[in-house]
Amino acid sequence: MFGDYSIADLSSIFVMQGFAGLILFSVYVLMALGLAIIFGQMGVINMAHGEFMILGAYVTYLCSTFFQAHLPTLFPAYFFVAMALAFLASGALGMLVEWALIRHLYKRPLDTLLATWGLSLILQQAYRSIIGPREVGVELPSWMMGSIPVTSTIDVQINGLFVMAVTVVITVAVALLIYRSRFGAQVRAVMQNRSMAGAVGIDTEKVDRYTFGLGCGIAGIAGSAFTMIGSTGPTSGQLYIVDTFLIVVFGGAASLLGTIASAFSISQTQSTLEFFLSGSMAKVLTLLAVVAILMLRPQGLFTLKVRR
Amino acid sequence: MTSPVQSLSKAVTVNDNPFMKPVEWLSLALLAGVILVVLPFALDGFRLNLVGKYLTYAFVALGLVICWGYAGILSLGQGVFFGLGGYCMAMYLKLEASSIENTKIQSTPGIPDFMDWNQITSLPWFWQPFHSFPATVLLVVAVPVAFAFLISFAMFKRRVGGTYFAIITQAIAAILTILIVGQQGYTGGINGITDLRTLHGWDIRTDSAKFILYFVNGGLLIACILMAQYVKKSKLGRILVAMREKEDRVRFSGYSVAGFKVFAFCLAAVFAAIGGAMFTLQVGFMSPSFVGIVPSIEMVIYAAVGGRMSLFGAVWGTLLVNWAKTSFSESFPDLWLFGLGGLFIAVVLAFPNGLAGLWREHVEPRLFRKAKGLAPMPAPVLPQSAPAE
Numbered sequence A: 001m002f003g004d005y006s007i008a009d010l011s012s013i014f015v016m017q018g019f020a021g022l023i024l025f026s027v028y029v030l031m032a033l034g035l036a037i038i039f040g041q042m043g044v045i046n047m048a049h050g051e052f053m054i055l056g057a058y059v060t061y062l063c064s065t066f067f068q069a070h071l072p073t074l075f076p077a078y079f080f081v082a083m084a085l086a087f088l089a090s091g092a093l094g095m096l097v098e099w100a101l102i103r104h105l106y107k108r109p110l111d112t113l114l115a116t117w118g119l120s121l122i123l124q125q126a127y128r129s130i131i132g133p134r135e136v137g138v139e140l141p142s143w144m145m146g147s148i149p150v151t152s153t154i155d156v157q158i159n160g161l162f163v164m165a166v167t168v169v170i171t172v173a174v175a176l177l178i179y180r181s182r183f184g185a186q187v188r189a190v191m192q193n194r195s196m197a198g199a200v201g202i203d204t205e206k207v208d209r210y211t212f213g214l215g216c217g218i219a220g221i222a223g224s225a226f227t228m229i230g231s232t233g234p235t236s237g238q239l240y241i242v243d244t245f246l247i248v249v250f251g252g253a254a255s256l257l258g259t260i261a262s263a264f265s266i267s268q269t270q271s272t273l274e275f276f277l278s279g280s281m282a283k284v285l286t287l288l289a290v291v292a293i294l295m296l297r298p299q300g301l302f303t304l305k306v307r308r
Numbered sequence B: 001m002t003s004p005v006q007s008l009s010k011a012v013t014v015n016d017n018p019f020m021k022p023v024e025w026l027s028l029a030l031l032a033g034v035i036l037v038v039l040p041f042a043l044d045g046f047r048l049n050l051v052g053k054y055l056t057y058a059f060v061a062l063g064l065v066i067c068w069g070y071a072g073i074l075s076l077g078q079g080v081f082f083g084l085g086g087y088c089m090a091m092y093l094k095l096e097a098s099s100i101e102n103t104k105i106q107s108t109p110g111i112p113d114f115m116d117w118n119q120i121t122s123l124p125w126f127w128q129p130f131h132s133f134p135a136t137v138l139l140v141v142a143v144p145v146a147f148a149f150l151i152s153f154a155m156f157k158r159r160v161g162g163t164y165f166a167i168i169t170q171a172i173a174a175i176l177t178i179l180i181v182g183q184q185g186y187t188g189g190i191n192g193i194t195d196l197r198t199l200h201g202w203d204i205r206t207d208s209a210k211f212i213l214y215f216v217n218g219g220l221l222i223a224c225i226l227m228a229q230y231v232k233k234s235k236l237g238r239i240l241v242a243m244r245e246k247e248d249r250v251r252f253s254g255y256s257v258a259g260f261k262v263f264a265f266c267l268a269a270v271f272a273a274i275g276g277a278m279f280t281l282q283v284g285f286m287s288p289s290f291v292g293i294v295p296s297i298e299m300v301i302y303a304a305v306g307g308r309m310s311l312f313g314a315v316w317g318t319l320l321v322n323w324a325k326t327s328f329s330e331s332f333p334d335l336w337l338f339g340l341g342g343l344f345i346a347v348v349l350a351f352p353n354g355l356a357g358l359w360r361e362h363v364e365p366r367l368f369r370k371a372k373g374l375a376p377m378p379a380p381v382l383p384q385s386a387p388a389e
Helices: A007-042 A049-070 A072-100 A109-130 A158-180 A182-192 A194-199 A204-226 A236-251 A256-276 A279-296 B004-014 B022-042 B045-070 B078-097 B113-117 B125-131 B133-157 B162-182 B207-233 B235-245 B247-252 B257-283 B293-306 B311-331 B333-349 B354-367
Strands: A147-149 A155-157
Touching (some): A007 A049, A007 A158, A007 A204, A007 A236, A007 A256, A049 A072, A049 A109, A049 A204, A049 A236, A072 A204, A109 A236, A109 B293, A109 B333, A147 A158, A158 A204, A158 A256, A182 A204, A194 A204, A236 B162, A236 B293, B045 B078, B045 B207, B045 B257, B045 B311, B078 B125, B125 B133, B133 B257, B162 B293, B207 B235, B207 B311, B235 B257, B247 B257, B293 B311, B293 B333, B293 B354, B311 B354
C-alpha cells in the first residue's frame, strides 16, 4: 500500500487528504449542527433535513444568478447576502413545517420519521419541477478561486478555507446561542422537562417552533456553504442524510461537542481511506466502523447525564 | 347496532381464542379469491406478472406488520433482507445460466459474465454453495436470518430501540447498497445480476412458467399470512403487543424482552427474504435498486397504507400503492412523488390505522348491522405514545 511513496510524499498526501477531510468535516458539521438541535434537543427525526439544506443551496444559486445579472459590482460580496437569505428561507419553511406537521407528532417519533420522509419526497419533486432536474453550480467570485501554495507539494484551496471559516463562525454562534443566551436556556429547559418549563412560564410551543426553525435555518447555511465546493441537484440532500444522522447519533445525541468530534473522526477516516481504497469501499468501511461502534456503545461518544 | 364493548365480550364468550374469527376467515377467502382466481382470469400475462411482482413486496409488508405494528420495532432496512433473499436466488440462477457451454466465448468459461468483464478468473468462495439447489433454498432463508439476528441481537441486548434502531437499519441498507455497487466484479454492480434463464433446468422466462410462478408466489403469501396469524394469535403475539406498550413491565414480569424482539425482527426478515427470492424468479433479475434506503422506506409505506396492525390490510395496501405508482408514473410521472409524499403524511396524520382502520370504522359496522351472528373484530388501537426505550 505504501510501497511506491517516499516519506515526504506520504506526509504531503496525508496533509492534502487531511485538508480534503477538513472540507468534508465542515459540511458535515454544518449539516449535523442543525440536526443535533432538532434530533438531539427535540428528539424529532427530520428526514427532510437534506432538503432544507438543498433549499439553502438553491437560494444561493438564485442569488448568484441575480447578482450577476443585476448587481455585478456587488458580486464579490453576494455570498454573505445569499447565506443570510438561505438561513431565513430554510428557517421560515422549517417553522411552517413545525406548525403544520411536526407539532402533532411529538409523542410519536417513528411517525415523524415517516411524515418527514414524505415531506422530503414532496420537496425533491418541487425542486425538480421548479428549478429543473439538472444539477446547478454557482459562479464563485474571483477572490474565492485558486489556491494558496503552502509548500512545493501542498496547496490549499481558498474556497475550502472559506467554508471552514464559515463553519467555525456558525458553530461558535450556535454554541453561544444554546449555552449562553436566554433563548438557549429556554430551549434546554423545555427539552429537559417540558411540563416544568411550561409551569415557570416558558411558552413551550413557541420555543419548539423557533428551535425547529433554527435547526432548519442552519441546514440552509450548510447548503449555502455546500455550493462552494460542489454542484446541487434535487436529490443531493438525500445523499447526505444517512451520514448526518450517523454523525449525530455517534456523537451522542444531545451533545454539541460530541457532534463535532464525531463529524471530525468520520470525515477524516473517510478521506484518508479514500486515497488508498476506492471511494465506495472507504465509505463502506467508515460507516461499518461507526455502526459497529454504535452497537457496542449505543449512547455515542459523549453523553449528557440527564435524569429522565 | 353493537357497541365495541358488547362485541368484544361476545367474541370472548363465544370462543376463547379461535385461530381466526369468522370475519378473518372471510377476509382470507376474499384475498385468496382475488389473488388466485379473479386476477389470473381478468389480467393478461404481462399485467399478471406485474401483480406477482407487487405481491412479492407484500411479503415484506407482512413482516413489517408483525415487526412494526405488533412489536413496535420500525425497521427501515427491510430492503436488505429482500435483497439478500433475492440475491441468493439470483446467484443460483446465474450460475446455472453460466454453464461452460453458455459462456465459452469468455476468457474464463463457467463463471458469470460480469466477473469475466471485471478480470476475475475464478469463482469466489461465497458463490460456491449456490451450485446446489437445496443449499440455495436453505441460504435464501438462512443468510437474511443470520444477518437479522446479528444486527438485532447486538442492539436489543443493549436496549437500543425506537428511532435509534430505525436509523441504524437505514444506515445498514445504505452500506449494503454501496458495497454491492462498488464490488462490481463479485456482485454485478449497479446493474445487478441479470440474464437469468433456468431454475433447475426449467426455463423461467416462458409464459407458462411465469403463470405457474405466480401461483407459487400467491400460495406462499397465503402460507405466510397464516403463519403470521399464528404468531399474532399465540401468547407470543400478546407479549409482543405488551412489549410495545410497556416494555419495562414485560421485562419486570420476567420475560426476555430482547429475545422476543429479535424473534419478531428475524421473522420479518424471513418474510422479506422469501419475497425477494420470489421477486428474482418472477422478474428475472436482482439489482441494488431494491436494497437501498428508498425502496426500504417505500416498503414501510405499503404496510402503513394497508394498516400497520392488519395482515390482510398490508397485502391490499401493497397492491394499491404499487398499482397507483405504476399507473401514475405511466401517465403523470411528475405527480407521483407528490402523491407518494402526500401519502406518507396523510397516513401518519389522518388515518394511522390505514385502510384496515377505515374498513373497521366505516364499512364493518354497516356490514354487520344485520348479520349479528358474525361478530366484528375488536379494532386493535394504535398506541398514542412510543414504546419506552
